Amino acid sequence: MSTNLFDQMAFIRSQTLEAMEGVTEELADRIPVGFRNNLRWQLGHVYTVTEKFAFAQLKLPMHLPEGFMERFPYGTSPLDDIANSFPMPTLPQLESLLKEQPERIRAVLPSSRLNESVPTITTSTGLGLLTPEQSLRYNMYHEGLHFGIISVYKRLLSR
Template identity: 25%
Template sequence: MEAEFKITRTSREIYARLLDNYTLEQLNKIPDGWNNNLMWHIGHIMVSQQILTYKGAGLSTTLSDELVAMYMRGTKPERDVTQAEVDEMKALLFSTIQKTEEDYRNGIFTTYNARKSELGFGLDTIEDAIAFNNYHEGIHLGMILRLKKLV
C-alpha cells in the first residue's frame, strides 16, 4: 500500500501547485462550455477520496458535511470560493491523506461495503478503494490540464 499512498501524495502535490500558481479569479472561472472550474475539481477529488474510503468502510468522513455537499459527484459550483477557502483546501489536500494513511496503518478500516464504481470497477476492499481513488484523481487531473488552458 505504500506505493498507492505515494501516488496519492504526489497527486496532491500537483493539485497544491495549481492552487499556488493560479489566481482566485482563475480558480473560480467556469469557461464557456464547462460546468465546473479548477476549484471544483480539487474539492471533488478530496470529497471523493473520503467517500470511497471512509464512507465505503461505514465510517464518517474527516471533512465537513458542507464541504462534502459542495463537491460530491453530481454537483457544480454554486458560488465563487474565497481565498480563505482555497487556503483551507490546500491544507486539507494533505491532512486528509495523512489521516487516511494513519487510519489504514492503525487498522480502523475493518470492513468495506463492496460495490461497483459508476465506471464498473469492483471495489471489494479498502485497498481497492485506495487504488481506485488514484485512478479517479488521474481522471480529474486530465480535466484540470485541459481546463487550466482556458482560464
C-alpha cells in the first residue's frame, strides 16, 4: 500500500512539473486580475506544504530553503510586505526542489511509520489528519487543487 501511495505522489508531482513547462520568470511573477498570488507562489506553496505534510508530524527534518516558511504558507501572497524580506527562488530552483521531493520523501519516510499515531495536523478547512499517511493523502488533494490553479493562471496570463 505504501508503494502505491508514493507512486501516486510521484505521478501527481509529474503533472505539476509538466504544468510548469513554458512558464518564464516574467510570467511566473504576474498576478492574474482578481487574484492574490502568482505561479511562482503556487509552486513554492506546493513544495512548502508538502514538506510540512510529509515530515512535521514525525518530527523529521524538513528541507526548506531560507524564507520558504515565511513566503509560501497558507494565506500569504507576493503582495505582502514579508515577501520582500526573503530571497525569491528562481524557476529552475523551484523545479529542482519539486523534482527531487517525492523521491526524498519516499527515501526518508519509513513505511513502517505511515500509520503511527502522531500529533494531529488540522487543515485550513478543519480536517484533522491523524497519521502521516492521512497527511500525504490529503497533500495529493492539496497539490491537485494548486495544479488546477496553475493551469488556470497560465491560461489567464497568456491572453
